[in-house]
Amino acid sequence: MTNPVISAENLSLTFQTNDGPVHALKDVSLDIQKGDFVSFIGPSGCGKTTFLRVMADLEEPTGGTITVNGVSPHEARLTRAYGYVFQAAGLYPWRTIGGNIRLPLEIMGYSKADQAERVTRVLELVDLAGFEKKFPWQLSGGMQQRASIARALAFDAEILLMDEPFGALDEIVRDHLNEQLLALWDKTGKTIGFVTHSIPEAVYLSTKIVVMSPRPGRVTDVIESPLPRERPLDIRDTPEFLEVAHRVREGLRAGHGDDL
Amino acid sequence: MRNLLPVLTVLALILGIWWAAVGPMNMRAALDIAERGGAAVVPEGSVARREVSVWRLMAQNSDHVAAGYDLDRPRLPTPTQVGAELWKTTGAMVLRGRAFSKRSLINHGWITLQSTLWGFLLGTTLGILGAVAIVYSRVADMSLMPWAIISQTVPIVALAPMIIVLSNQLGIEGRGVPKAIISAYLCYFPVLVSMVKGLRSPTSSELDLLKTYNTGPVQSFFKLRLPASVPFLFTALKVGIAAALVGTIVGELPTGAISGLGARILIGDQFGTPLAIWSALFAAAILAGLLVTALDLIQRVTLKRMGFRA
Known part of the structure; x- marks a missing residue:
């Protein structure tokens, strides 16, 4: 196998707060291969967003190592390696x-x-052709989020990091955008890191699902999806899909331990 | 123009109160003049009248109340008297082709306006530069901001004569420069405070976004902080221009000034011509209104062009 695009080893991040240290990430190890669609799922406080922000050099890990494109996240950011x-x-x-x-x-x-x-091209890619001259407030929430995805696609970054991009949108819009995102991923061949707290969304989109649990934030399960790359929306009713979803749910429950 | 009606209602109310107040305010003066003219007045003699309340004087001498509305040197002039005086010293002089004569308020207003605009320019420039320094430098934030606040606690009326004397001492001819400095002193503060707020208004995710593009500080400023601060800037400019006008008028008050609206107010006071004071006061208010309205229009056009939602 080729070198992973993103590789984390024993990654830890501890925030110092007034209430004492908070272990946002603890001993997280993960490899993401080129062209993977990786979802990070877990309850709030499990460190999934923090993990993504570490990849993007928006947070500094306090322990362990991480490389993006074979270099540190900082160097990767300077070379504009991701959107x-x-x-x-x-x-x-x-x-x-x-x-x-x-x-x-x-x-x-x-x-x-x-x-x-490029503007014309990415607007077509996210189905917003003709909206170039509009101001953001003239667009719906879903369209605005599509525009922000287009913004991340406009330059030649091989990696796309998405932090709950559809979290604030309603189910129908979300389904539609999920479908579009898969088509987009197929067309561009980018490596995608995707944070979500929706199980169907994670299973539907991903080639690899990373289940995380809180206090301290760590990886409890990594599921390689058996689903084919070609995924119509009704794949969500197939037994394979439900099986993966079940495994994710189990992982989430196990991560909670005695909390529930 | 949907707020026209409430504005006019308040205006009518103010004029009504003003009008009603003219009678009692001018009653004693009106009676003095009437008595000198040989009319019968109760009680006789202005000294005796001092013991009697205005309301009783009005009740006992109801024939003379109307005279209070038509005095040459009223304690409180009527709105129409002020209006007439304003017209006499502006429009009427323009019609006679003497718009810039020494008695014309257009002339004095123009002198005040010039200083105001120079002070406004200087004050906003300083305010914006100070805000940039404060936002970008922790040292400036900690050292500049407290002094900016302290500077506004010093009464400008006390400071104005000193600035005039000092600039005179430095060999600066005329009142133009010190007036602009005083005006800038009042004007920079609201601009500074608003611009600090405006430049800091971008959210952390808006800043993070630029960080993911590896954006340098200069581009971050021009692409995010500066445009984000524009709505704040205009609000500040409207407060600032009004403050600049007040500053200029205060700068024209200390003895020795002969031109400008502030000087007209002072001279009117010294020579006992209340109509001159009132008309200069209204000229200043009208000038302030025009300046703020002009900025408001520029604000609307600019923000609309920038795409901010109206």
Whole structure:
């Protein structure tokens, strides 16, 4: 097998708070291969978002090692190795949708012609063609989140990190976006890290599901999905799907230990 | 214009109270003049009248109440008298082609406006630069901010003469520069405070986003902090321009000034011409209103163009 895109070994992160140390991550080890769609699932406080933020160099681990593309997350960030999608779309209100997607391109110094071409392309990719001149407030929440995904896709990062991007959206919109995200992943071949707390979402999307548990945040199970890459929405009613979902649920329950 | 009606209602109420107050305020003066003119007044003699309440004087001399509304040097002029005086010293002078004569409020208003705008420019520049320093430097945050707050506790009326004397001592001719400094002194503070708030308004995820792009500090400023602070800036500018005008007028008050609305107020006081005071006061208020309205329009156009939701 080739070198993993992201590789964590005994990764720990302890926040010092007024109430004493909080172990957000403890001895987390994980390899993510190129082209994987990896979901991180667990209850709040299990460190899944923290793990993603460590990959993105937005948090500093206090122990263990992690590499992204074979280098430290810091170096990876400096080479703009990943696109990050936040829980809130976080579009700048004074920029149009096109302007928001152009933001990373401007910062990274792409030529004007290249910027225009890329904006058109990614808008088509997320099904927002024709909305380039609109301002964020003129779009629905689901459309805003799609625009923020387009923003993360606009530049050539091989890795896409997504922190509960559809958490605030309703079920129907979420289903639709999940379907689109899979199509997008198939088309672009990116490696995706995806934080969620929805079991169906994790099972539907992922090639690999990382089940985490809180206090201290650690990995309790890593499930390689037996589902095929091609996944229509009704795959969620197949026995294979339900079996994986069951295993995720078991993992989540085991992680809780005596808490429940 | 849906707030026109409430504004006009309040205006009508103020004018009503003002009008009603003119009678009692001017009663004694009106009776003095009437008595000198040979009319019968109860009680006789202004000294004796001092012992009697205004209300009783009005009741006993109801014929003379109307005279209080038409005095040359009223203690409280009527709205129409002020309006007439304003017209006499502005519009009427324009019609006669003497808009910039020494008695014209347009001339004095123009002098005040110039200082105000210079002070406003200086004050906003200092305020914005100070805010940038405070947001980007912890040292500046800890050292500059307390002094900025302390600076506003010093009464400007006490400071203004000192600034004028000092700038005179430094060989600066005329009142223009010290007036602009005083005006800037009042104006920079609201701009500073608002801009600090505005530059710090981006959320942590908005900042994190730029970090994931490995954005440098200069680009972070121009692409995120500065545009995010624009709504805050305009609110500050509207407060700032009004403060700058007050600062200029205060700068025109110390003895020696002969031009500007502040000087008109002072001269009106010294020569006992209340109408001059009141018309200068209203000219200042109208000027402030125009300046704030102008900024408000610029704000609306700018924010709309920037895509902020109206």
